[in-house]
Amino acid sequence: MQTPRILHVDANNFFASCEEILSPALRGRALIVAGGRRQNGFVLSANRRAKQSGVKSGMACFMARRLCAELVVCPARVDAYKIISARMFAVMNRFSPLVVPVSIDEGFLDLSAEADGAARWRELSATILREVGLALSGGLANSRWLAKLATDAAKPGFLEVGAGTEKDFLSARDLRELSGIGESRAQALAALGARTFGDVAALPSMLLKDRFGIWGQKLWLFANGDWPEKLVAEARTRTMISRQKTFPFDVIDYGRVLQFGLAELKKLMEVLRREQLLPRELGIVVRFADFSEARAEHRFRAAQERDEIVCAMFAAKFRECVSGQTKSVRQLRVALWNLSPRPAQGLLFP
Numbered sequence: 001m002q003t004p005r006i007l008h009v010d011a012n013n014f015f016a017s018c019e020e021i022l023s024p025a026l027r028g029r030a031l032i033v034a035g036g037r038r039q040n041g042f043v044l045s046a047n048r049r050a051k052q053s054g055v056k057s058g059m060a061c062f063m064a065r066r067l068c069a070e071l072v073v074c075p076a077r078v079d080a081y082k083i084i085s086a087r088m089f090a091v092m093n094r095f096s097p098l099v100v101p102v103s104i105d106e107g108f109l110d111l112s113a114e115a116d117g118a119a120r121w122r123e124l125s126a127t128i129l130r131e132v133g134l135a136l137s138g139g140l141a142n143s144r145w146l147a148k149l150a151t152d153a154a155k156p157g158f159l160e161v162g163a164g165t166e167k168d169f170l171s172a173r174d175l176r177e178l179s180g181i182g183e184s185r186a187q188a189l190a191a192l193g194a195r196t197f198g199d200v201a202a203l204p205s206m207l208l209k210d211r212f213g214i215w216g217q218k219l220w221l222f223a224n225g226d227w228p229e230k231l232v233a234e235a236r237t238r239t240m241i242s243r244q245k246t247f248p249f250d251v252i253d254y255g256r257v258l259q260f261g262l263a264e265l266k267k268l269m270e271v272l273r274r275e276q277l278l279p280r281e282l283g284i285v286v287r288f289a290d291f292s293e294a295r296a297e298h299r300f301r302a303a304q305e306r307d308e309i310v311c312a313m314f315a316a317k318f319r320e321c322v323s324g325q326t327k328s329v330r331q332l333r334v335a336l337w338n339l340s341p342r343p344a345q346g347l348l349f350p
């Protein structure tokens with residue numbers, strides 16, 4: 001297997017940098033993009049000059065003005081920023097066959113096929129600076145999570161976690177740096193004496209497995225630098241996934257048809273998991289031997305990630321379709337749609 005090399009890139013001070021691109025006269029001045037009801041409430045993004053005066057994202061604007069008298073305050077123009085973001089991703093697509101965006105200014109690139117990933121990063125960041133005007137930070141490692149941690153450690157700048165150095169890179173880092181670890185897990189780990197990845201690596205893996213299940217096992221492998229992970233495509237254009245089966249002979253045993261449908265449904269859920277998507281609606285079409293049809297659909301209150309819940313609803317809807325029927329089944333169709341991307345924390349331990 002080819003060793004995964006994943007590059008994470010994140011534009012520096014993205015909104016503020018966009019304002020500098022849109023209004024070149026503002027370049028070199030301390031500048032913030034402000035949010036809030038009247039777009040002057042709090043700092044969404046500050047450029048380097050403003051940060052040098054102590055201005056930070058999330059700060060109230062009046063505080064920021066107090067720190068920096070000559071501060072330029074720009075209302076957010078997200079539609080214009082989206083166009084700049086699209087230009088940045090267009091360049092990224094020239095540098096890798098697989099680009100997975102995670103937000104307006106952040107994404108992953110698969111560089112596994114590159115002989116020198118760091119050289120590729122230098123080329124990419126220079127091209128985006130020249131053609132789009134954005135400065136980037138980046139991290140290169142053997143998985144998405146590690147690449148993101150590398151970016152956070154490097155910001156503003158670039159860091160490669162070389163093959164074989166993963167455990168060393170992680171050892172002194174705080175577990176809370178891993179986005180998606182959550183407060184309750186961080187506290188449970190602290191109760192075991194683990195505050196850093198190094199602490200986790202030194203614990204017996206069975207202890208983590210007992211306390212946190214599969215997640216704990218993966219965390220232990222990750223902390224030991226032993227969790228390479230290929231980048232998977234997000235099927236951004238997919239709107240529905242379905243399977244249809246015509247039985248070789250008409251089936252009168254509805255229990256068997258249901259078992260078959262559930263197996264198909266699990267395969268669909270597996271594909272969606274790989275594509276980092278969650279379904280919110282499911283549908284069934286049962287076609288009988290006389291070509292009559294029964295259909296049922298269900299919309300969940302929220303996007304569903306658990307197979308059990310989706311399967312239980314499928315079973316209920318299937319029973320609805322065949323209740324009172326005596327005809328044998330010729331064909332079954334299973335479909336999931338209303339797809340949405342998995343929330344970011346789901347990315348960490350797919």
Ligand SMILES: [Mg+2]
Pocket residue numbers: 010011012013014105106
């Ligand atoms: Mg950013």
